[in-house]
Amino acid sequence: MIEVTNLTKEFENLEAIKGLTLNVNKGSIYGLLGSNGAGKTTLLKTLAGIYQEDGGKVTIDGKRVFENEELKQRVVYISDALYFFSSYTIEDMAKFYRGIYIRWNENRFRQLQKVFNLDFNKKIHKLSKGMQRQVAIWLSLSMMPDVLILDEPLDGLDSVMRQKVKNLLIQEVADREVTIIISSHNLRELEDLCDHVGILHEGTLVLEKDLDELKQDIHKIQVVFKEQPSKDRLEKMNLLYQESRGSVQLYIVKGNKAKVMEQFKEFQPIIVDVLPLTLEEIFIYEMGDIGYAIENIVFE
Amino acid sequence: MPSKTSFLNKAILKNIFRRFYWMGALYFIALLFAYPLNILMNLPTETKPNFTGGYIFRFGSNPISDVIIFVIPVLFAAFLFYYLQGRQSSDMIHSLPIKRSNLYNNHVFMGTMFLVLPVIAVALISWILTGIFNLGEFISTTTILRWTGTTLLMNMTLFLSTVFAGVVTGISIAQVILTYIVLFLPAGFIYLISTSLEVFLSGFSSEFFQNDYYASISPLVRIASLNSRPLPWSEAFAYGVFCTILFFLGRYLYNKRKLEKNQQVIVFTPLYQLFKYGVTFSFMLLGGVYFYSSRGTSISWLILGYGLASLIGFWIAEGILQKSVRIFTKKAFKCYLGYLVVMTLIIIGLFFDIGGYETRVPKVDDIQGVYFDYGSYRYTSSKGNHKDSLYVTPENIEAVQQLHQEILADGDHDKYQNVYNHTDLENKRKVYFVYHLKNGLRMSRSYMIDYKKYHDYLKPIHESLEDKNIKYDVLKIDNTKTKKLVINPNNAPFGRSLEIINPDEIHEAVEILKQEYVDASYETLTDPRVPWANINIMLDEPIHPDDFYGYDEYKRDYYDIYTSWSKNFTQFEAWLETKGYLEQARVMPEEISYIVVEKIESREEMDVVERRDPRTTNAPKYGNVIERFESNKLEDIEISLENYGYTYSNTYPKYIVGFYNSKKKQIFMGSFAEGYIPQFVLDHFEK
Numbered sequence: 001m002i003e004v005t006n007l008t009k010e011f012e013n014l015e016a017i018k019g020l021t022l023n024v025n026k027g028s029i030y031g032l033l034g035s036n037g038a039g040k041t042t043l044l045k046t047l048a049g050i051y052q053e054d055g056g057k058v059t060i061d062g063k064r065v066f067e068n069e070e071l072k073q074r075v076v077y078i079s080d081a082l083y084f085f086s087s088y089t090i091e092d093m094a095k096f097y098r099g100i101y102i103r104w105n106e107n108r109f110r111q112l113q114k115v116f117n118l119d120f121n122k123k124i125h126k127l128s129k130g131m132q133r134q135v136a137i138w139l140s141l142s143m144m145p146d147v148l149i150l151d152e153p154l155d156g157l158d159s160v161m162r163q164k165v166k167n168l169l170i171q172e173v174a175d176r177e178v179t180i181i182i183s184s185h186n187l188r189e190l191e192d193l194c195d196h197v198g199i200l201h202e203g204t205l206v207l208e209k210d211l212d213e214l215k216q217d218i219h220k221i222q223v224v225f226k227e228q229p230s231k232d233r234l235e236k237m238n239l240l241y242q243e244s245r246g247s248v249q250l251y252i253v254k255g256n257k258a259k260v261m262e263q264f265k266e267f268q269p270i271i272v273d274v275l276p277l278t279l280e281e282i283f284i285y286e287m288g289d290i291g292y293a294i295e296n297i298v299f300e
Numbered sequence: 301m302p303s304k305t306s307f308l309n310k311a312i313l314k315n316i317f318r319r320f321y322w323m324g325a326l327y328f329i330a331l332l333f334a335y336p337l338n339i340l341m342n343l344p345t346e347t348k349p350n351f352t353g354g355y356i357f358r359f360g361s362n363p364i365s366d367v368i369i370f371v372i373p374v375l376f377a378a379f380l381f382y383y384l385q386g387r388q389s390s391d392m393i394h395s396l397p398i399k400r401s402n403l404y405n406n407h408v409f410m411g412t413m414f415l416v417l418p419v420i421a422v423a424l425i426s427w428i429l430t431g432i433f434n435l436g437e438f439i440s441t442t443t444i445l446r447w448t449g450t451t452l453l454m455n456m457t458l459f460l461s462t463v464f465a466g467v468v469t470g471i472s473i474a475q476v477i478l479t480y481i482v483l484f485l486p487a488g489f490i491y492l493i494s495t496s497l498e499v500f501l502s503g504f505s506s507e508f509f510q511n512d513y514y515a516s517i518s519p520l521v522r523i524a525s526l527n528s529r530p531l532p533w534s535e536a537f538a539y540g541v542f543c544t545i546l547f548f549l550g551r552y553l554y555n556k557r558k559l560e561k562n563q564q565v566i567v568f569t570p571l572y573q574l575f576k577y578g579v580t581f582s583f584m585l586l587g588g589v590y591f592y593s594s595r596g597t598s599i600s601w602l603i604l605g606y607g608l609a610s611l612i613g614f615w616i617a618e619g620i621l622q623k624s625v626r627i628f629t630k631k632a633f634k635c636y637l638g639y640l641v642v643m644t645l646i647i648i649g650l651f652f653d654i655g656g657y658e659t660r661v662p663k664v665d666d667i668q669g670v671y672f673d674y675g676s677y678r679y680t681s682s683k684g685n686h687k688d689s690l691y692v693t694p695e696n697i698e699a700v701q702q703l704h705q706e707i708l709a710d711g712d713h714d715k716y717q718n719v720y721n722h723t724d725l726e727n728k729r730k731v732y733f734v735y736h737l738k739n740g741l742r743m744s745r746s747y748m749i750d751y752k753k754y755h756d757y758l759k760p761i762h763e764s765l766e767d768k769n770i771k772y773d774v775l776k777i778d779n780t781k782t783k784k785l786v787i788n789p790n791n792a793p794f795g796r797s798l799e800i801i802n803p804d805e806i807h808e809a810v811e812i813l814k815q816e817y818v819d820a821s822y823e824t825l826t827d828p829r830v831p832w833a834n835i836n837i838m839l840d841e842p843i844h845p846d847d848f849y850g851y852d853e854y855k856r857d858y859y860d861i862y863t864s865w866s867k868n869f870t871q872f873e874a875w876l877e878t879k880g881y882l883e884q885a886r887v888m889p890e891e892i893s894y895i896v897v898e899k900i901e902s903r904e905e906m907d908v909v910e911r912r913d914p915r916t917t918n919a920p921k922y923g924n925v926i927e928r929f930e931s932n933k934l935e936d937i938e939i940s941l942e943n944y945g946y947t948y949s950n951t952y953p954k955y956i957v958g959f960y961n962s963k964k965k966q967i968f969m970g971s972f973a974e975g976y977i978p979q980f981v982l983d984h985f986e987k
Contacts, residue, residue: 011560042560050394051560067555072397079395083388085319092318099311100396 001026001060001179002047002147008055009042016042018203019056024196027177029169031194033187038200040183041080044151047181048077060147073102076145078136080152080183084124090135091120094142101143109142115164130156137165141172148172150182154189166193191279199283211279218282219260220275221251229267237263240285252277252285307405309398316380316410323376324414327368331422334364339429339439354438357426357447360527369523373455376414377462378476380407385472390559404554408463408547415455423448450531453539457519458483460546467553468571470564480520485582487518492585499592499602500650502658505732505746507676565620576617580639583613606643614639661704662735662743664697671734672700672761676746678770679734690736693766703757704733707747727752759822772817774810774863776843782806783858786836787865787885791968793961798884808875810837816869824868828945828973831864832873832886867942887941893962894932895940899985901953909956929984939978944970955981 002024009017017039024030034040045051046058049065049072057064063071084093098104113120116134118127124135133156140148148169154162170193172178184190190197198208218240224247234242237260241252253260257274264272335356342353355361383389393403423444430439458479465479466472494506516522516529519539531539553568561567566575587609592602614636618627653659669690671679678689691697729751734744751758761767769775785806787798800806813835842859865872865885876882900906905926931937940957947956947969955972972981 009560045391045395045560048395050391052558067399069397069399072395075397077391077395079388079391081388081391083386083392085315096311096315099314100309100398 001028002030002181003059003062004043004047004056005059006056007043007046007053007058009039009046009051010054011042016203017046020200020203020205021056022198022205022208024179024181026179027173028196029173029180029182029194031187031190031197032181032183032200033185033190033197034183034200035185039203040185040200041151043200044077044149044181044183045079048072048075048149050077074146075149076140076143076147077149078140078151078153080155082132082136084132084135086125087123088125089121089123090118090138093124093135093139094120097139097143103144105142105144108144109138112138112141115168130158130161133157134161134165137168141168144176146176146178148178148180148182150180152183152185154184162189169193187280187283188278197279207283214282215277215279216257217254218277218285219253219255219257220277220281221253221260221264222271222273222275223249223251223264223267224270225249225267226270233267252281306402308409309402309406312398312403312406313410316406320376320379320410320414323379324418327372327376327414328418328421330364330368330372331418332425334362334368335422336425336429338362339426339433339435343433351433351435351438353435357439357443358527359447359450359530360524369451369454370458370520373415373458374462374476374479376411377459377466377479378472380411381463381466381475382472384466384557385470385475385562387562390562394559400555400557401551404467404551408460408550411459411463412456415459416452419448419451419455446530449536450526453531453536453543454519454523454526456543457539457546460543460550461519464546464550464553467550467557468567470562470567474565483520484518487515487521488582489585490514490517492582492589495589495592496585496602497650499599500647501653503745503747504657505676505744507732507746508680508734508744511680513680565623572621576614576621576635577639579617579620580610580613580636583616584610584643587612603647606647607640610639610643611636659708660743661701661708662737664694664701666737666739667697667701667735668692668738669736670697670700671732671736672696672703673732674729676732679732686734686736689770690734691761691764691766691770693764696761696764696766699757699761700733703731703754703761704745706754706757707731707749710753755822762822762825763820765818768817768820772863773843773861774813774837775817777810777814777837777839777861778841779807779810781840782810782837783840784838785809786838787833787881788836789833789884789886790830791959792887793891793967796884798881800881805879806837809872812872812875813863813869816866816872817863820866820868824866827866827868829867829943829976830945830970831866833865835863835865837861837863889934889937889941891961892937892941892959892967893964894930894960895937896928896930896958896960897940897981897984898926898928898956898958899953900926900956903950903952906952906956927985929981931980936978936980939980940970943972943976943978945973945976947971949973955985 002022004020004022007017007020008015020039020043022043032040032043042051046053047060047065049068052066059065060071060075065071065075085096088096094109098106116138118131118135118138124132127135133153137153154165157165169180169182173180182190182194187197195211196209197211199206237251238254239251240254241250243250261272261274338356339353342351342356344351360366383393394400426439427441427444430436430441430444461483462475462479465482466475469475469478490509491506494504494509497504498506516525522531522535557567566572584606588602588605590609591605592598595601614632615627618632619625649655669687669692671686671690673679673689679686691700727750728748730746730748731751732744732746734742736742782803783801785800787800789796789798800809838858838860840858843861873882876885898909900909909926937959940959944957949971951974955977956969957972958966958969960966972978
């Protein structure tokens with residue numbers, strides 16, 4: 001669906017994106033993580049066809065986005081810094097988009113009003129920042145896009161609205177197989193939304209993961225042994241981390257869950273438990289050294 | 301769905317209209333006040349029985365409209381393309397499924413509508429008003445049409461220039477400033493470069509380049525001069541072409557624009573350098589010319605000015621581009637140094653005349669025609685192909701070319717000399733050459749020469765009929781077109797004059813004058829004595845209709861030709877005598893009571909003479925330092941009248957002569973030039 005091949009983008013002799021390659025499948029929600037200045041916005045604006053590639057290629061459905069009117073009808077971008085025409089009401093803005101996007105769905109627009117509960121005739125400039133963001137999402141969903149490119153869309157929303165928006169997005173993917181790429185500087189925010197996550201650091205993608213796989217693959221295991229097994233035997237397992245709290249041993253192990261449990265049971269422990277892992281923890285353990293470098297950035 | 305090839309997009313057009321219709325509305329209202337309402341306010345009333353608004357559609361006479369035409373199109377473009385400069389608005393608009401060229405088309409189109417429709421509407425309303433109130437005689441349909449066309453064309457020129465600047469810059473303020481600078485630049489550059497070259501290249505004259513024609517390459521200057529020179533079709537066409545090029549070039553660059561560079565002064569990297577060195581160069585020229593002209597005309601001041609001003613210019617340009625005042629990094633320093641090296645090479649090149657500019661004289665065979673005179677005005681003011689001011693006969697072409705060669709061979713027109721030195725000026729005159737070559741090129745030169753030294757070269761040229769035909773309009777008079785001939789005697793008491801209206805007499809007089817000019821020798825034509833009278837011949841039709849092109853709105857019923865009755869024109873004098881007009885046509889000795897001749901030894905003495913009250917000359921306040929001789933003999937007075945010339949010579953000693961009436965009041969003063977000093981004066985002073 002979305003294919004970025006070896007993309008470079010320069011800002012005054014400074015490379016903002018350095019040979020980046022990325023793939024997003026149809027119907028997936030891709031979370032793009034990174035600190036300020038990592039190149040997220042630049043990448044998204046290039047995906048949206050606002051910026052032109054300096055090197056490499058950005059395509060959606062195999063077609064280049066830049067200056068592609070037909071393709072851009074199906075690709076909607078919501079910037080982190082929103083823009084509305086001054087003194088336009090929500091209705092005016094909708095009227096404008098209605099003339100631009102051929103797939104504009106008026107019914108949908110009317111229906112979504114109930115979700116956002118904002119007056120059609122409110123001047124957008126008089127709304128709070130959070131409300132403006134809701135308006136942007138509301139309008140974007142009414143454009144019936146195939147691809148949604150969202151730059152920090154949850155910023156400035158309260159937790160209730162955040163959940164509402166997330167649900168709407170997930171619904172959108174479920175109903176219409178929309179492809180969403182969403183950026184954030186906070187992993188926690190994307191945890192229950194994305195199926196894929198990529199971490200962008202200084203213009204390159206340092207990590208790209210399928211979250212389900214990740215969660216299936218990595219386990220936090222709490223064990224109390226009768227007697228401590230030998231190091232050699234333990235190291236046969238794919239241990240990412242271990243810690244001992246008195247008699248309780250804590251292991252982060254990579255591998256098939258059943259297999260891992262089997263291995264532990266071989267040591268005939270007194271207790272063995274699988275504890276839930278947050279995405280945050282997974283990343284920290286998974287990434288090892290880079291993880292510590294990025295930790296501060298992504299996990300706040 | 302908007303098809304790929306569509307030029308406009310309805311939704312975008314609607315959107316632009318909704319957001320900016322107020323501009324068009326305000327413009328319309330402003331025009332309404334400046335034109336139709338202005339007409340109504342100038343309608344005849346009881347106190348003012350005549351319509352007083354004839355000026356309304358004339359450029360430069362209607363203050364409101366003058367401001368409007370300079371400001372409105374620029375503001376419109378800045379507002380319409382404001383979205384392009386902002387990060388948020390630019391991102392939003394460019395994420396829409398609309399091609400950039402389409403966005404550009406829509407905005408330019410809407411701006412054009414805002415600029416065109418109000419003008420047409422106002423022109424129509426005004427036209428209807430002139431019909432209702434029967435004002436055709438004051439404001440003709442042609443006048444309104446010409447105003448409409450010119451306004452539309454100039455509106456579009458300024459508008460599209462600003463749009464273009466908007467595409468190139470990333471900040472709205474920079475867009476507006478850049479527009480005005482760039483539109484003014486051609487005129488400024490021509491002025492500065494030609495002034496500078498005049499210093500470096502002997503023979504180069506900036507006068508050929510500092511006139512209306514070159515100044516109006518700059519649209520801003522052109523708009524200001526619409527008042528005196530309406531736009532001819534050829535220029536209108538050129539502006540049309542210019543607008544078309546701007547439109548397409550702007551669109552091309554819009555497509556190439558990198559939106560991430562918004563908020564930078566210059567968006568295109570190659571233009572960075574152009575801007576940087578362009579500003580540096582402009583400052584350099586400006587500084588050099590400023591120092592040169594204000595600190596005494598010396599070349600070292602010029603060079604100093606170049607150095608200082610280019611540094612300042614470089615600093616400002618870099619500062620603007622980098623948005624910082626601390627720009628002097630090693631790299632910037634290297635750039636500036638590189639610039640200095642190139643400029644030094646160019647100046648050295650000019651100094652040593654590497655192009656051979658100073659020694660070049662075209663071969664006689666290559667010359668089609670040549671202009672030669674003591675000023676450039678007759679050349680630069682003649683429109684079109686200059687054919688009325690060129691010598692084309694082989695004799696004159698060769699004579700002029702030889703004179704040119706001789707001047708170069710003598711080499712006394714020193715480079716970098718101070719030509720405005722007053723004591724030098726007396727015997728020197730600036731001569732101007734413009735060769736029209738057979739290959740279509742032109743070559744102009746100008747030198748300060750001692751004209752007496754070149755007497756033998758100048759004489760045949762100025763005695764040729766061709767030269768006389770060019771210079772003396774009287775030779776071109778068609779006798780069937782004359783209306784009146786007025787002779788104004790020089791220095792006659794009470795400003796009396798003689799009017800001849802009898803057609804036969806006018807005819808005779810004109811024919812004799814023509815013959816006098818045809819026969820006149822170089823010495824006659826350069827006679828330093830004051831002519832007996834100035835002659836004013838009135839004609840039905842202008843001799844140079846071009847001179848009145850476009851602004852002869854006052855429907856004059858006569859055109860003047862000026863000539864004079866030189867003291868050498870004895871045939872004319874004889875004719876006046878036979879007709880009995882002589883006494884009315886000149887100052888007669890009987891009108892003078894006495895004369896006072898003084899010998900002036902120095903400039904200081906001349907100052908005293910000039911400062912004293914002319915009426916009290918006979919009782920000098922400053923004592924009898926100045927030697928004087930008084931005479932009331934009629935023959936002395938007559939000889940003095942015959943021989944006096946103007947007093948401005950600065951060669952001392954010289955004799956000045958005052959003419960007094962019976963009330964001891966000085967009527968006028970003159971001086972006797974070398975060769976024209978009467979014997980009685982010599983007898984008195986030289987003994």
